Amino acid sequence: MKLVKSAVAGTLESNDVFVEIEPAENIDIEIESIVFAQFGDDIRTSVEDVLNEMGVKGAKVALNDHGALDCVIRARLETAVLRASEV
């Protein structure tokens, strides 16, 4: 899937994640999370998984996480990707 514009999904509420995504040459993931020490690696893996599954080869992704569950992180990112690719 090719991104054509920047997009966002999610909120800054507790237990949610705010995802910003924009087209880029390579994959660049930035994670800010209140549970980074406990789940930072898990969050990165999930982001890489979703991008992979959706066939995104180039994207700059920034997550501002306030303790979202894994399913929420995946859903928010998927939405952001779809919005950025004008499906």
Place this chain on the structure above:
Amino acid sequence: MSKVLHSVDEAIRLLEIKDGMTVSFHHHLRNGDYVLNTVMAAIANAGIKNIKVNASSLFDVHEPLLDHIRNGVVTDIETAYMGAKIGSAISHGILQNPVTFRTHGSRGAVIANGTSPVDVAFIAAPTSDEMGNCTGKTGKSACGSLGYAFADAQYAKHVVIITDNLIKEPLENPSITGERVDYVVEMESIGNPAGIVSGTTRITRDPVGLVMASYAARIIEASGLLKDGMSFQTGAGGASLAAAKYLKDIMLEKKIKGSFGLGGITGYLVDMQKEGCFEELRDVQCFDLNAVESIRTNPNHKEISAIEYASPFNAEAAVNKLDVVILGATEVDTDFNVNVHTDSNGSIMGGSGGHSDTAAGAKLAMIIAPLLRARLSIVSDKVSCISTPGNTVDVLVTQQGIAVNPKREDLKQRLLDARLPVVDIHELKDRAQKIAGVPAPLVTGDRTVANVVYRDGTIIDTIKNLVT
């Protein structure tokens, strides 16, 4: 000759405060307190070093203390609670010696018995006369009870009263009498009213909080303790207050008249007492304006000292007569040990206060907390800091179920009979981890930044420095 001085500096000079001494403070002005900062600035100005600060609690407003620590003015701290700003700096290792955390009850007890002597107690008093007879019930900075300051006033070598309402006539019915007071210092303002007491304490509207609160009230009902003469304590947290609301409804409906409401008192307990749920309130600290108003005007709302409240060496302590207490937690482990000292990153953000005192004394010690907070399970295999030992905790209430300590089979049976959702605490942990994932283990340094001293005087746990 008069006890009245015009500045804290004068008191420091006259009392010959010098390197290595211990000064003490109480925290009834909470996050509005100006007194600790004023006194410590004066001590720093006088060039005094290596001071031990014994404060019943430290709040974010006391952040200037961090500079005095960095400059070597303060090298020791003894307290029962520490807010997150001070706590984080301590966790990063800025203090020379480890903090000594005590409980509210044992702080009073060890000041009294000489284990933790105080050289000079500085007591913030919303009203004082020139002899140092003082009270927290009146004055523009009124905070209600001065309960935590009684031991300081009675057992410190020297006592300085600091007030912003100095009256000429002898004060009637003082909370602290002037006999042991060396000096009275008048200040423009001892605190910011907005930080001293909250206007109203609100009940949660969060559905998760309400579910837990309703379980809590039904547990009390099922426990067999809900009868005439019941005594009760709860914190000021939203869910705890909601539990009090549900309990009140049950008590009024069944016409049950309890004996006393205890602790830090909120307007909510004031209302319960007024409506006949309790004969009296025993108050060591007022949390809001309604509580302050009540302790000033209601003869059945009684001010008690930390020693009367919770001293481990006082057989008659109120906590020993307590039937039910509702408490919070940042973490509970599968042995029911509770952490209220550190956050999920191991940084200090609290303290026992009266947590372990009331848990030890109460017939039913209930912890109420959501199963997950921001993807973190409340239940773990081992808490990162033991504040309150599991053998004093009876039940953990979450929105996903109620875990009963195995030593309380009797209680478990009662809750099952009442069709409450009892689950094994390991099951709660597994459920949380299934939803949220398994967190990476906490990494800390090797240096001890705080010793958690249990109410019996033993070190129950140590808190290590943070490495990130």
